[in-house]
Amino acid sequence: MRLASISCVAVSVLALAVGAGGAAATGPFTGTAGQQTHPYVSPRAGGPHAHFYLHLTLAVAPGHAGVVATDYQLQVKVPPAQPVARCSPRAPAIIDTGIAHQSIRIGLIAPAAGWCRGRYTVTVFLQRGPYCPKPAPGQPPAACPEFATQELGVGSTHFTVTGGH
Numbered sequence: 001m002r003l004a005s006i007s008c009v010a011v012s013v014l015a016l017a018v019g020a021g022g023a024a025a026t027g028p029f030t031g032t033a034g035q036q037t038h039p040y041v042s043p044r045a046g047g048p049h050a051h052f053y054l055h056l057t058l059a060v061a062p063g064h065a066g067v068v069a070t071d072y073q074l075q076v077k078v079p080p081a082q083p084v085a086r087c088s089p090r091a092p093a094i095i096d097t098g099i100a101h102q103s104i105r106i107g108l109i110a111p112a113a114g115w116c117r118g119r120y121t122v123t124v125f126l127q128r129g130p131y132c133p134k135p136a137p138g139q140p141p142a143a144c145p146e147f148a149t150q151e152l153g154v155g156s157t158h159f160t161v162t163g164g165h
Contacts, residue, residue, distance in 0.1 A: 031152035035059045037124045041159040048114035052159050054106045054122055061100045067145040069131035071096040072124055079118025087116035115161040124155040
């Protein structure tokens with residue numbers, strides 16, 4: 001999400017940390033059935049140097065409309081009992097362009113030494129929050145809208161790495 005103001009970040013973080021009724025949030029909320037992206041990874045299994053691809057369908061168009069920015073972010077979790085630093089792939093790019101109901105394919109980039117053995121989980125998050133455009137050269141920044149960013153879990157899948165480390 002592109003945020004040009006510290007206050008936007010503070011409001012977003014505070015809203016996610018506090019959650020409903022002042023209790024600590026346990027994680028992102030799950031999106032509605034219509035917001036689900038139905039992700040899957042191909043191939044489902046492979047070795048340490050396999051090329052894995054995430055396939056998903058954009059439920060809503062990413063981008064911005066007025067003061068609201070919408071994007072999709074991906075999280076790839078390392079298999080349990082594996083060293084996180086060595087086994088973590090580079091974070092996939094934020095999906096901030098596209099059209100509703102578009103099917104897309106994203107390559108998952110292996111860690112430098114290859115994928116570690118085990119089951120990786122990929123989660124797709126739909127984020128909606130303030131759109132804070134960058135000012136034109138020589139112009140002061142515009143006021144950024146202050147409302148909480150909403151993060152919804154809109155799909156999860158996995159792939160398995162066999163052999164290797």
